[in-house]
Amino acid sequence: MSIILEFVNVNAGYGRIQILNDLSFAVDEGQVYGVIGPNGSGKTTMFNALLGLIKPSSGKILFDGIDITRTSANVRCKMGLGRTFQVPKPFENMSLYENVLVAAVHGGTHRERFAREIALSSLRLTGLYDKREIKAGELALLDRKRLEIARALGTEPKLLLLDEVAAGLTDAEVKDIMRLVADLKAAGHSIVWIEHIIETMVGSTDKLMCMAEGRCVISGNPREVMESAEVQRLYLGVDENE
Amino acid sequence: MSDKRLQRPVRVLDSLPMLIVCIAVVSVLYAVCLLRIASNNAMRYMIQIFLYITMGQMWNLLSGFAGMTSLGQQLYIGLAGYSVAIATAKLHLTLGVGLVMSVAVSVVVALVLSLLLFRMEGMYFSIATWVVAEAFEKLFLSWKYVEQGSGLTIRVVPYPKIEEICAVSLTVCVMSIAVVYLLLRTRTGLGLTAMRDNLTAASAVGVNVFNHKLLVYVIAAAFTAVSAGIFFVNKGIVYPESGFGISWTVSMIFIVTIGGSGTVSGPITGAVIYVFLQELLAHYPGWSNIILGAITILVIFFLPKGIMGTLQEKLRFEIFSAKRFSFAKHK
Numbered sequence: 001m002s003i004i005l006e007f008v009n010v011n012a013g014y015g016r017i018q019i020l021n022d023l024s025f026a027v028d029e030g031q032v033y034g035v036i037g038p039n040g041s042g043k044t045t046m047f048n049a050l051l052g053l054i055k056p057s058s059g060k061i062l063f064d065g066i067d068i069t070r071t072s073a074n075v076r077c078k079m080g081l082g083r084t085f086q087v088p089k090p091f092e093n094m095s096l097y098e099n100v101l102v103a104a105v106h107g108g109t110h111r112e113r114f115a116r117e118i119a120l121s122s123l124r125l126t127g128l129y130d131k132r133e134i135k136a137g138e139l140a141l142l143d144r145k146r147l148e149i150a151r152a153l154g155t156e157p158k159l160l161l162l163d164e165v166a167a168g169l170t171d172a173e174v175k176d177i178m179r180l181v182a183d184l185k186a187a188g189h190s191i192v193w194i195e196h197i198i199e200t201m202v203g204s205t206d207k208l209m210c211m212a213e214g215r216c217v218i219s220g221n222p223r224e225v226m227e228s229a230e231v232q233r234l235y236l237g238v239d240e241n242e
Numbered sequence: 243m244s245d246k247r248l249q250r251p252v253r254v255l256d257s258l259p260m261l262i263v264c265i266a267v268v269s270v271l272y273a274v275c276l277l278r279i280a281s282n283n284a285m286r287y288m289i290q291i292f293l294y295i296t297m298g299q300m301w302n303l304l305s306g307f308a309g310m311t312s313l314g315q316q317l318y319i320g321l322a323g324y325s326v327a328i329a330t331a332k333l334h335l336t337l338g339v340g341l342v343m344s345v346a347v348s349v350v351v352a353l354v355l356s357l358l359l360f361r362m363e364g365m366y367f368s369i370a371t372w373v374v375a376e377a378f379e380k381l382f383l384s385w386k387y388v389e390q391g392s393g394l395t396i397r398v399v400p401y402p403k404i405e406e407i408c409a410v411s412l413t414v415c416v417m418s419i420a421v422v423y424l425l426l427r428t429r430t431g432l433g434l435t436a437m438r439d440n441l442t443a444a445s446a447v448g449v450n451v452f453n454h455k456l457l458v459y460v461i462a463a464a465f466t467a468v469s470a471g472i473f474f475v476n477k478g479i480v481y482p483e484s485g486f487g488i489s490w491t492v493s494m495i496f497i498v499t500i501g502g503s504g505t506v507s508g509p510i511t512g513a514v515i516y517v518f519l520q521e522l523l524a525h526y527p528g529w530s531n532i533i534l535g536a537i538t539i540l541v542i543f544f545l546p547k548g549i550m551g552t553l554q555e556k557l558r559f560e561i562f563s564a565k566r567f568s569f570a571k572h573k
């Protein structure tokens with residue numbers, strides 16, 4: 001199995017504040033790779049570095065075997081990185097359809113005529129089809145999270161990056177997301193999924209990494225990682241996110 | 243299916259009848275100036291309105307769409323004024339060549355400056371654009387060839403008549419609206435609309451923010467320059483202060499904010515209001531800026547999306563719209 005994503009000793013942060021410390025890990029193609037870690041451990045920052053919103057001060061990021069450390073965000077997206085934002089960033093004055101259309105036209109580099117179908121099927125997959133003509137700014141939080149997924153799918157990603165898309169959902173809705181992730185995996189997508197909900201991380205991932213202070217503390221079989229002494233120590237007494 | 247939510251929540255009025263109305267309005271305006279139906283005084287207002295609409299459209303493209311709140315578009319206004327003056331008074335060329343020169347100079351300067359300015363964002367970008375414009379003012383103030391502070395007169399024989407200037411202004415104005423509208427209908431326009439709402443998310447879904455900004459910046463420089471060139475032909479003389487002064491930017495901010503940022507109809511409305519207000523306030527010298535400022539604050543407070551932005555939102559319609567629908571427009 002080939003490696004789709006690799007971080008090699010990545011150091012990155014905001015301005016002079018360093019958040020990621022020599023972060024290294026690798027994601028196999030076709031797998032769901034889970035990421036857990038306490039609040040502020042740098043999970044979202046890892047996505048920011050991965051998408052090129054912040055530039056590493058040292059280290060390398062390899063995507064599909066290509067060094068993308070210095071590549072700009074829009075090019076990374078076109079290469080096949082589709083990302084959701086933990087705090088949704090919809091295009092508020094555009095309809096849901098237009099939100100996803102932008103992704104399919106620019107990220108997917110399709111003509112508008114073809115992008116249409118991709119946008120509509122992403123909206124169908126995420127259960128937003130009936131609301132597609134509503135302005136994104138009028139959505140409630142849960143639908144905003146769904147829109148994040150729809151928009152990322154609109155770019156036709158090889159590697160889908162999910163940042164706490166299930167946080168705050170009901171059990172039934174969490175199950176829906178898990179089913180969606182399974183479907184996407186079956187359709188050939190590789191996925192990196194950050195989430196605090198243990199059930200999703202144990203139930204849906206092929207491999208799990210735990211981050212702390214911008215480092216990879218442990219990675220491997222999800223159940224073993226969860227039960228490891230390192231993770232137990234990090235989460236000792238902390239189950240408010242469960 | 244008769245699902246209520248599938249009904250178009252927003253009505254786009256850009257249809258054939260609308261196009262016919264636009265053509266009719268423009269034809270009437272041409273007739274009014276070319277057949278000298280309007281008085282010279284009325285034509286002076288028309289010229290101002292046409293030119294301010296053009297500049298407003300461009301500033302809106304920069305600030306309303308591409309997230310570039312430039313405080314330095316007067317750079318291209320000054321450069322255009324001096325290009326026309328130098329072309330006619332110094333090089334004895336025709337006005338047409340002068341206008342072409344003003345556009346060429348502005349586009350070249352815009353391309354060179356973009357290397358510097360595009361390294362900055364937000365507030366830093368705004369300040370930098372202003373500083374550059376100020377630097378050019380100082381340069382022209384001390385440049386002997388352009389007669390320093392005493393200004394440069396535009397010399398052509400025969401001097402164009404006001405109705406000709408009016409018709410050319412109208413042409414440039416219509417072109418600027420058409421260019422913005424058509425641009426917004428392309429894939430670039432889709433990207434720009436996304437950038438208007440969120441720059442970071444736009445780059446994350448593959449919009450090449452840098453290229454979009456560059457394109458917009460150059461188009462804005464070109465149209466701002468040609469409208470300014472015409473403005474100074476109408477004035478007859480250009481000074482460093484009248485060319486490179488920050489008050490140009492103040493007008494553009496007023497026009498776009500009042501009319502509605504991020505809409506094509508906004509700057510049109512804003513420019514009409516601005517020219518009339520300016521005229522009204524001319525009777526109260528010293529107060530005019532304070533009153534304009536107060537109006538801007540009131541509008542930002544009560545109509546944060548400007549007059550057209552708020553109207554379109556409340557009445558659920560759009561004109562000169564970049565909107566895309568998920569179903570065919572004609573059922």
Ligand SMILES: Nc1ncnc2c1ncn2[C@@H]1O[C@H](COP(=O)(O)OP(=O)(O)OP(=O)(O)O)[C@@H](O)[C@H]1O
Binds near residue numbers: 086
């Ligand atoms: N834009 C920013 N500028 C400066 N510091 C930031 C910025 N964004 C995040 N940080 C800091 O970086 C650290 C890591 O934040 P990050 O968002 O990556 O954590 P996280 O693991 O995603 O946490 P959570 O589980 O709460 O989402 C935190 O200390 C945070 O305060």
Ligand SMILES: [Mg+2]
Binds near residue numbers: 044045086163
């Ligand atoms: Mg986070």
